[in-house]
Amino acid sequence: MRQTRRDFLKTITRGALVTALPLGAFKFLSPREARASVESTKVRWGFLVDTFKCVGCGFCVKACKLENEVPYDTPVTRTWVERYVILKNGRMLADTPMGGRDGFTDPKVQEEEINPKDIAKGFFVPKLCNQCENPPCVQVCPVGATYQRADGVVLVDRSWCIGCGYCIMACPYGVRFFHPVYHTAEKCTFCIHRLVKGMNTACVDACPFGARKVGNLKDPNDPVTQVILNQRVAVLKPEYGTKPQVYYIGLDENVR
Amino acid sequence: MDVYVHGLEWTLKELFVYPNEFIYWSIQIVMYPYMTGLVAGAFVLSSLYHVFGQEDLKDLAKFALVFSFALLIVAPMPLMFHLQHPMRGMEVFFTPHFTSAISAFGIVFFSYSIIVATEIWFVYRKFFVEQSMALKGKEGLVNRIKWLIYTALTLGAYDISPEALHKDEKAIKILAGVGIPVACFLHGYAGFIFGSVKANALWMTPLMPVIFIMSAIVSGIALCMLTYIIIMEWRKFRIRTSKKPWEMTAEEVGGVELDLMRKTSKYLIGFMIAAITLELLDLVFRGYTAVKSWDILRSIIYGKDFVNIFIKQYTFGNLIPFIMLLLPRPTVKRLVIALSLVLFGVFMMRWNVVIGGQAFSLTFAGYMHYKIPVIPHNMQTFKEGVTGALVIGIMPFVLFWGINKIVPSLKYK
Numbered sequence: 300m301r302q303t304r305r306d307f308l309k310t311i312t313r314g315a316l317v318t319a320l321p322l323g324a325f326k327f328l329s330p331r332e333a334r335a336s337v338e339s340t341k342v343r344w345g346f347l348v349d350t351f352k353c354v355g356c357g358f359c360v361k362a363c364k365l366e367n368e369v370p371y372d373t374p375v376t377r378t379w380v381e382r383y384v385i386l387k388n389g390r391m392l393a394d395t396p397m398g399g400r401d402g403f404t405d406p407k408v409q410e411e412e413i414n415p416k417d418i419a420k421g422f423f424v425p426k427l428c429n430q431c432e433n434p435p436c437v438q439v440c441p442v443g444a445t446y447q448r449a450d451g452v453v454l455v456d457r458s459w460c461i462g463c464g465y466c467i468m469a470c471p472y473g474v475r476f477f478h479p480v481y482h483t484a485e486k487c488t489f490c491i492h493r494l495v496k497g498m499n500t501a502c503v504d505a506c507p508f509g510a511r512k513v514g515n516l517k518d519p520n521d522p523v524t525q526v527i528l529n530q531r532v533a534v535l536k537p538e539y540g541t542k543p544q545v546y547y548i549g550l551d552e553n554v555r
Numbered sequence: 556m557d558v559y560v561h562g563l564e565w566t567l568k569e570l571f572v573y574p575n576e577f578i579y580w581s582i583q584i585v586m587y588p589y590m591t592g593l594v595a596g597a598f599v600l601s602s603l604y605h606v607f608g609q610e611d612l613k614d615l616a617k618f619a620l621v622f623s624f625a626l627l628i629v630a631p632m633p634l635m636f637h638l639q640h641p642m643r644g645m646e647v648f649f650t651p652h653f654t655s656a657i658s659a660f661g662i663v664f665f666s667y668s669i670i671v672a673t674e675i676w677f678v679y680r681k682f683f684v685e686q687s688m689a690l691k692g693k694e695g696l697v698n699r700i701k702w703l704i705y706t707a708l709t710l711g712a713y714d715i716s717p718e719a720l721h722k723d724e725k726a727i728k729i730l731a732g733v734g735i736p737v738a739c740f741l742h743g744y745a746g747f748i749f750g751s752v753k754a755n756a757l758w759m760t761p762l763m764p765v766i767f768i769m770s771a772i773v774s775g776i777a778l779c780m781l782t783y784i785i786i787m788e789w790r791k792f793r794i795r796t797s798k799k800p801w802e803m804t805a806e807e808v809g810g811v812e813l814d815l816m817r818k819t820s821k822y823l824i825g826f827m828i829a830a831i832t833l834e835l836l837d838l839v840f841r842g843y844t845a846v847k848s849w850d851i852l853r854s855i856i857y858g859k860d861f862v863n864i865f866i867k868q869y870t871f872g873n874l875i876p877f878i879m880l881l882l883p884r885p886t887v888k889r890l891v892i893a894l895s896l897v898l899f900g901v902f903m904m905r906w907n908v909v910i911g912g913q914a915f916s917l918t919f920a921g922y923m924h925y926k927i928p929v930i931p932h933n934m935q936t937f938k939e940g941v942t943g944a945l946v947i948g949i950m951p952f953v954l955f956w957g958i959n960k961i962v963p964s965l966k967y968k
């Protein structure tokens with residue numbers, strides 16, 4: 300049987316297709332792709348901190364520790380408040396005693412007496428997990444105990460974490476620690492158990508000055524999204540490429 | 556469950572440090588790359604003979620191979636001591652998350668163990684067969700047990716004709732050849748665990764894996780040499796003090812020993828030069844490019860950790876032993892001191908990477924100091940203190956002693 304060139308090409312193409320199709324079925328989906336194919340992604344939680352409004356009362360830290368059962372008298376905490384004092388000579392001093400849980404009642408910063416006349420500016424900066432879009436903590440977990448939800452929130456599976464501490468090392472913001480009771484990696488969850496019920500996070504509810512807000516970044520009409528879109532905001536340490544999703548109004552270059 | 560904050564007990568904070576920052580990776584994470592490094596180094600030493608036919612290393616090769624197996628068994632133990640949930644450690648094998656550098660551990664570790672075990676088997680197959688034949692039908696419980704062990708170890712392969720042994724030789728060569736990249740990978744990836752942490756200014760450099768491999772080989776060779784010397788000295792002592800005649804005199808043993816050590820130290824010096832060059836390159840590069848983190852790094856390297864880095868690691872761990880090894884007419888005493896210093900130097904390098912990398916805060920405006928627990932008063936301070944490190948440090952020798960009873964790596968020629 301003579302085979303024309305056209306037949307030959309046809310056969311080849313068909314053959315290639317037949318082999319390629321099943322291979323395609325085995326294509327590895329990245330976790331993000333897999334999630335996108337099954338879950339709705341109409342929600343992306345984000346956070347907005349207005350540093351001009353924060354007075355350093357520490358109510359958010361208190362509320363968080365109680366809500367999320369992080370032993371109250373341990374120094375570790377899911378959220379904390381930092382105090383910055385910039386002197387006229389450019390020197391920066393900062394502290395966060397007990398994560399700012401009890402407010403900042405001591406005029407000494409870093410155990411230093413400061414003459415109020417020397418102060419150029421001072422302010423407070425609340426911190427929490429940035430629920431990074433590109434979270435290094437998830438990347439390094441050897442057993443997949445740390446994972447990212449479709450709505451962007453990064454969680455730790457307490458029943459699966461082996462307690463290696465790799466994620467703690469990988470987070471550039473120092474938000475992770477070992478839970479003093481469970482001894483697994485622990486971090487701010489944006490109070491996801493409250494968000495899914497339509498409530499606010501505990502810290503947002505606790506803040507008497509409205510310095511903290513949580514919102515859905517995928518909803519253009521959400522007040523948080525509105526501010527992020529229309530005003531000048533910044534994120535912490537963008538140079539690490541983690542794409543943090545906690546936005547700050549009035550972030551100073553001295554903030555670490 | 557106990558309520559405690561991990562790291563609180565041994566971390567001293569200074570200036571501005573985030574509230575959740577502590578020395579989370581303590582002494583066991585120093586021991587971990589130190590141990591894997593010794594494994595890799597010992598194996599590379601044995602392969603120098605098997606693959607590259609460095610005849611001068613023949614006697615040391617067999618010993619290094621068996622010793623590397625003992626070290627290999629100990630290598631994952633520091634991790635076990637370190638984990639907050641050691642009972643869940645198995646998950647790393649069952650549910651590996653492949654974007655993590657640690658998750659590759661299971662695969663690399665197992666493939667490497669199989670290679671080493673198979674190679675040992677090929678090297679000793681003839682011996683196993685001979686033992687099994689000789690012990691067959693002998694009276695006494697000990698002989699029976701020994702016979703059982705050796706018979707099992709032959710795996711039913713009794714052919715020790717010259718052709719079969721020749722095939723064994725070939726297999727050994729291939730295994731040793733494959734083993735070198737795997738050994739380097741095993742350790743290089745330990746370096747990758749650190750080098751890939753972008754949050755840590757001191758760790759993040761692509762040079763980290765290569766630096767780790769070089770210093771690994773240095774420490775592996777040094778440990779093999781040191782252990783060899785100690786065993787030979789012990790043998791000399793036994794020959795001198797015993798009444799029955801030995802096949803060699805103490806002087807002859809001493810001659811062989813020194814000759815072998817002189818040859819091996821050449822390789823050691825070569826790898827030491829490579830390791831130092833890379834480390835200095837890293838340091839110079841950091842200083843020259845001086846990115847944002849350099850200010851705090853400089854205050855650590857030239858300030859807080861100056862003694863650890865420049866005195867303990869570079870001077871005592873590198874420079875002095877380097878000169879001692881280069882000087883002509885080596886003596887056993889000098890070698891022992893030089894080799895111990897080399898081992899100490901590599902340990903200090905691991906320490907300066909792991910602990911030094913946590914000596915400064917992520918704020919770049921504060922410091923943390925690791926106060927290593929010496930006398931333990933609970934499980935934490937035992938595992939992550941001097942005692943835990945000592946347990947890990949002694950274990951390979953105990954294991955080697957046991958393995959050497961079955962697979963004699965020193966007597967059998």
Ligand code: SF4
Pocket residue numbers: 427428429430431434435436437453469470471472473474475486541
């Ligand atoms: S802030 Fe830290 S813990 Fe939170 S998602 Fe980013 S890297 Fe992970």
Ligand code: SF4
Pocket residue numbers: 439440441442443444445455459460461462463464465466467483484
């Ligand atoms: S501490 Fe837990 S969550 Fe963090 S990397 Fe290790 S196993 Fe994963």
